[in-house]
Amino acid sequence: MPTPHPPRLAYWLLRVGLGPEHEALIGDLEEEYHDHAIHYGRLRAALIYWQQVLTTVPVLSLYSLIWHHAMFKNYLTTTLRNLRKHKGFSLINVFGLAVSMSVCLLVLLFIRDQRSYDRFHPHADEIYRVTSRVQEPYATFRMATSPGPLGPLLRDEYAGVKDVVRLTKFSGRATQGNVTLPFYGLYAEAGFFNLFGFELLHGDPQTALAEPYTIVLTEEAALKFFGDADPMGQVLTRENIGDFTVTGVVRHASYKTNFEFEGLLSFSTLAVLEAQGTELQLEDWAIAWRYYTYLRLPERADKDAIAAALPGIVARHYPADADNPNPPDLSLQALTNVALGSTGYSNEIGDPASIVETSVLSFLALLVMVVAGFNYVSLSTARSVTRAKEIGVRKVVGAHRTQILKQFLGEAVVIALLALGVASALLFWLVPAFNNLELMNEIGAQITFDPVTDWSVYVWFLGFAVLMGVLAGLYPALRLSAFMPVRVLRGSTGGRGLGILGLRKALIVGQFTISMVLIVFALVVYQQFRFILQADYGLDQEHLIAVELQGISPDVMKDELARHPSVGQVVLGSQVPIVGGNSMKTVQTTAMESPITMRHYAIDEHYLDAFNIETVAGRAFTPDEPMPAPDALVLTTKAVEALGYDSPQAALNQSVEFDEASFTILGVVSDVYADGYEEGYLPLIFWHNPDYFRTAIVTVRAGQTDAVLEHINATWTTLAGSLPVQYTFFDEELEAKYAFVQDVIGILGMVTGIAVLVACLGLLGMASYTASSRVREVGIRKVMGAEVRALVMLLSRDYVVLLLIAVGLAVPLGWLGAGFFLEQFANRITLGPGIFLIAIGTLLTLALLTIGSQTLRAALTNPVDTLRHE
Amino acid sequence: MDYLSRTEELLLLAVWKLQDEAYGLAVRRHLSKLLGKEMSVGAVYVPLERLVRNGLLETWESEPTQKRGGRRKRFYRLTPQGMAALNAVKQLQESAWQNLPSLGLNLAS
Numbered sequence: 010m011p012t013p014h015p016p017r018l019a020y021w022l023l024r025v026g027l028g029p030e031h032e033a034l035i036g037d038l039e040e041e042y043h044d045h046a047i048h049y050g051r052l053r054a055a056l057i058y059w060q061q062v063l064t065t066v067p068v069l070s071l072y073s074l075i076w077h078h079a080m081f082k083n084y085l086t087t088t089l090r091n092l093r094k095h096k097g098f099s100l101i102n103v104f105g106l107a108v109s110m111s112v113c114l115l116v117l118l119f120i121r122d123q124r125s126y127d128r129f130h131p132h133a134d135e136i137y138r139v140t141s142r143v144q145e146p147y148a149t150f151r152m153a154t155s156p157g158p159l160g161p162l163l164r165d166e167y168a169g170v171k172d173v174v175r176l177t178k179f180s181g182r183a184t185q186g187n188v189t190l191p192f193y194g195l196y197a198e199a200g201f202f203n204l205f206g207f208e209l210l211h212g213d214p215q216t217a218l219a220e221p222y223t224i225v226l227t228e229e230a231a232l233k234f235f236g237d238a239d240p241m242g243q244v245l246t247r248e249n250i251g252d253f254t255v256t257g258v259v260r261h262a263s264y265k266t267n268f269e270f271e272g273l274l275s276f277s278t279l280a281v282l283e284a285q286g287t288e289l290q291l292e293d294w295a296i297a298w299r300y301y302t303y304l305r306l307p308e309r310a311d312k313d314a315i316a317a318a319l320p321g322i323v324a325r326h327y328p329a330d331a332d333n334p335n336p337p338d339l340s341l342q343a344l345t346n347v348a349l350g351s352t353g354y355s356n357e358i359g360d361p362a363s364i365v366e367t368s369v370l371s372f373l374a375l376l377v378m379v380v381a382g383f384n385y386v387s388l389s390t391a392r393s394v395t396r397a398k399e400i401g402v403r404k405v406v407g408a409h410r411t412q413i414l415k416q417f418l419g420e421a422v423v424i425a426l427l428a429l430g431v432a433s434a435l436l437f438w439l440v441p442a443f444n445n446l447e448l449m450n451e452i453g454a455q456i457t458f459d460p461v462t463d464w465s466v467y468v469w470f471l472g473f474a475v476l477m478g479v480l481a482g483l484y485p486a487l488r489l490s491a492f493m494p495v496r497v498l499r500g501s502t503g504g505r506g507l508g509i510l511g512l513r514k515a516l517i518v519g520q521f522t523i524s525m526v527l528i529v530f531a532l533v534v535y536q537q538f539r540f541i542l543q544a545d546y547g548l549d550q551e552h553l554i555a556v557e558l559q560g561i562s563p564d565v566m567k568d569e570l571a572r573h574p575s576v577g578q579v580v581l582g583s584q585v586p587i588v589g590g591n592s593m594k595t596v597q598t599t600a601m602e603s604p605i606t607m608r609h610y611a612i613d614e615h616y617l618d619a620f621n622i623e624t625v626a627g628r629a630f631t632p633d634e635p636m637p638a639p640d641a642l643v644l645t646t647k648a649v650e651a652l653g654y655d656s657p658q659a660a661l662n663q664s665v666e667f668d669e670a671s672f673t674i675l676g677v678v679s680d681v682y683a684d685g686y687e688e689g690y691l692p693l694i695f696w697h698n699p700d701y702f703r704t705a706i707v708t709v710r711a712g713q714t715d716a717v718l719e720h721i722n723a724t725w726t727t728l729a730g731s732l733p734v735q736y737t738f739f740d741e742e743l744e745a746k747y748a749f750v751q752d753v754i755g756i757l758g759m760v761t762g763i764a765v766l767v768a769c770l771g772l773l774g775m776a777s778y779t780a781s782s783r784v785r786e787v788g789i790r791k792v793m794g795a796e797v798r799a800l801v802m803l804l805s806r807d808y809v810v811l812l813l814i815a816v817g818l819a820v821p822l823g824w825l826g827a828g829f830f831l832e833q834f835a836n837r838i839t840l841g842p843g844i845f846l847i848a849i850g851t852l853l854t855l856a857l858l859t860i861g862s863q864t865l866r867a868a869l870t871n872p873v874d875t876l877r878h879e
Numbered sequence: 880m881d882y883l884s885r886t887e888e889l890l891l892l893a894v895w896k897l898q899d900e901a902y903g904l905a906v907r908r909h910l911s912k913l914l915g916k917e918m919s920v921g922a923v924y925v926p927l928e929r930l931v932r933n934g935l936l937e938t939w940e941s942e943p944t945q946k947r948g949g950r951r952k953r954f955y956r957l958t959p960q961g962m963a964a965l966n967a968v969k970q971l972q973e974s975a976w977q978n979l980p981s982l983g984l985n986l987a988s
Contacts, residue, residue: 014948015948031924032950032951032953033902033903033940033950033951033952033953034903034920034924034953035948035950036943036947036948036950036951036952037902037903037904037907037920037947037952038904038920039946039947039948039950040904040946040947041904043946061919061920064919064920064921065919065920065921065924069920069921069924069925
């Protein structure tokens with residue numbers, strides 16, 4: 010039987026990586042491979058062999074590197090000597106790596122921060138939550154919540170399940186004495202403090218949430234309502250809900266958690282409320298959006314069993330007459346996976362960063378790192394000529410190839426470590442800038458970097474730097490260690506400049522392609538967002554103020570506000586258009602099989618007028634005509650289309666099922682940008698239902714904003730007492746809606762800048778290298794009468810060709826990428842050649858200046874200086 | 880003198896047990912079986928070589944075989960120091976286990 014050979018590449022890696030002193034080990038692995046091949050077959054044997062090689066080589070080469078003391082010292086000396094001797098090269102390498110590395114480290118810190126949430130619970134890795142995927146006819150929702158009855162069922166019927174805790178969010182207002190303030194938090198079952206690691210400052214964790222109408226406050230909330238007085242046993246009144254007795258205080262601020270609350274109310278209260286007639290769907294298997302189910306599964310086997318049992322549980326209990334025929338698809342999600350583990354759930358309990366945001370950041374950081382890594386590779390291989398003699402001598406006196414390999418890998422790691430030092434310094438400036446980003450505010454995260462107390466970060470950093478060093482150094486090391494001493498010592502060096510190495514060309518092309526695609530992308534993103542920000546909504550944006558009603562009677566508020574002469578008019582509605590959020594309701598025509606959801610605004614008769622929304626067909630809500638019956642709907646033209654009517658006229662007087670009642674279409678109005686200009690016109694329903702009024706929108710006469718604000722404040726104090734007033738300017742809201750745009754442009758701009766800078770640094774190094782290695786040729790040409798211009802052309806030609814190739818690659822790539830990005834917007838800019846011309850122009854100018862500075866210097870050198878030695 | 884670590888002790892015992900068959904792969908297989916988990920190459924060879932350098936083990940080489948891609952086997956053998964070190968841990972173990980209040984374990988088995 011022919012003996013099979015272990016996988017060639019792995020075998021080669023092993024031999025190069027370990028060297029001759031490990032011959033016996035290589036033999037051992039090969040013997041094992043043969044045995045495995047006979048027992049398990051070639052494929053499995055090959056896989057095991059690969060695994061052994063990959064785990065063995067790094068351990069053993071590091072080990073032998075450290076143990077060869079004398080040689081190690083020698084390598085270090087040569088490395089440092091080389092760094093000093095070629096200051097330019099070293100500087101470019103270290104600086105390029107450092108800038109890119111600092112971006113990567115930042116992302117590393119960000120990920121580390123996200124991973125540190127909710128780790129303080131004693132059994133954090135055994136806690137899971139049940140998530141739902143709800144399939145509706147028109148959409149699929151992934152939610153962090155699950156049906157209410159699931160928790161008790163799991164608790165009662167499954168043995169391996171520990172500490173099931175249901176939670177649900179609440180928000181509203183609470184009153185203590187004469188203080189009424191906004192108040193939010195969670196209803197939590199009694200086992201909350203068993204399952205989670207929050208510790209009580211006061212109160213008994215076992216009983217604090219057992220009884221109905223009990224509450225555990227955070228320290229901050231206790232201070233807010235009770236001041237310095239002891240809150241224990243005191244009563245806090247939740248508006249329309251009831252009186253709650255404080256049974257505990259928790260120091261929420263000292264925990265890094267996604268569970269956000271000012272207070273925890275006992276879950277048993279909900280049963281009482283439901284018995285009194287509030288619809289809470291505690292027993293409804295068809296409602297998956299309301300309750301969070303958290304549980305602890307100490308045994309892996311139980312976890313798998315529960316995960317497998319979940320679909321069956323829902324199917325058994327799902328009501329046959331539910332509106333949605335598909336029961337939710339339930340699954341378990343580990344608590345430690347909530348941050349970074351998912352693509353985002355609706356009804357999320359806190360604001361964890363989704364894997365999407367993190368991936369985009371990581372991808373950009375890696376891109377920059379790749380550009381810097383390319384620099385290292387091309388500069389080191391270019392330098393090989395100067396190093397060739399050293400390698401030759403080392404080999405002649407008996408160095409094995411592996412030793413040379415390790416030497417160069419070691420050098421790369423030393424440079425990476427130097428870069429790490431510079432990068433850490435850059436972080437001091439980068440971290441605060443990053444924390445200021447809107448993105449970070451949104452997810453409530455702040456990354457911290459304290460180099461003294463935060464020593465564990467360095468383990469990560471060092472690991473990263475070493476990895477970067479090895480990756481960037483591997484190719485040059487393999488390349489340099491392969492030199493034949495006979496050839497190099499006789500003086501025939503490995504080609505000049507760009508000559509023989511196709512790889513170096515490819516690297517330059519790669520760097521500039523990446524840079525150029527980034528420039529194109531950054532420009533497109535910038536222009537698209539500017540286009541959106543400059544959208545004309547036809548509104549007098551600076552003079553609209555929305556006052557939240559917060560439960561004050563709409564009519565009273567309207568009358569009081571309208572009293573002031575500086576107020577133009579006051580309209581009432583559920584929300585302000587464009588920036589007011591998207592509340593949806595189901596709607597169904599007689600011709601439709603299943604309902605669809607649509608945005609709806611509840612409005613008064615002045616609303617359409619105030620926002621310049623025109624009547625297209627039928628009649629709308631206007632102050633000139635008497636208010637129509639309460640079952641009247643007004644649709645936008647888009648809504649007419651969405652409901653399948655042929656024309657606005659065809660829709661008139663049709664009856665539709667809306668909000669589970671029958672409505673008649675009264676009229677059709679012009680379209681509205683319900684969710685910002687970028688989404689285009691969206692289908693929208695207007696109806697007149699004062700129960701939904703949440704906002705009074707005040708128009709201000711020009712130049713009288715201060716007077717109106719004073720009037721709003723005074724009116725509010727009269728009507729609402731101590732409750733804080735909440736009003737927003739339309740233009741400010743609009744700005745806030747697009748605040749993330751600044752981030753996107755900032756991050757992209759920075760990444761692009763770094764990529765271009767690093768690529769140009771690399772080019773600078775390469776150009777200076779070519780210029781210096783061809784210095785005699787230039788001298789001779791000059792003596793023969795060549796002009797400076799011709800010489801510059803001669804020295805630059807190679808690079809210009811490479812740049813043009815990069816442009817050729819980047820244009821289609823950029824076109825595709827930018828096109829894909831723009832497709833996400835209903836209203837978008839057209840992708841013209843302008844952006845590409847700007848990008849090409851910028852990049853070529855920078856690159857040519859870089860090359861030119863070096864080639865010109867070479868061309869201007871006095872030939873006497875360079876040729877004197879001949 | 881310093882006492883052997885648990886890994887070192889296990890390695891020396893494995894070499895002693897395998898006698899003339901104590902080369903890297905055999906030691907690794909023996910330990911994998913004994914500990915019930917797959918030992919990685921690094922976890923065996925690195926400490927073995929350290930023991931050689933510290934003079935507790937010595938090595939000798941076999942003739943190359945076809946199955947090993949024409950490579951020699953590197954066999955390990957205990958040196959007198961290695962023996963002494965093993966003895967020292969054994970004595971330490973025994974005296975440490977002596978005259979303990981009952982742990983509720985059946986020490987006889």
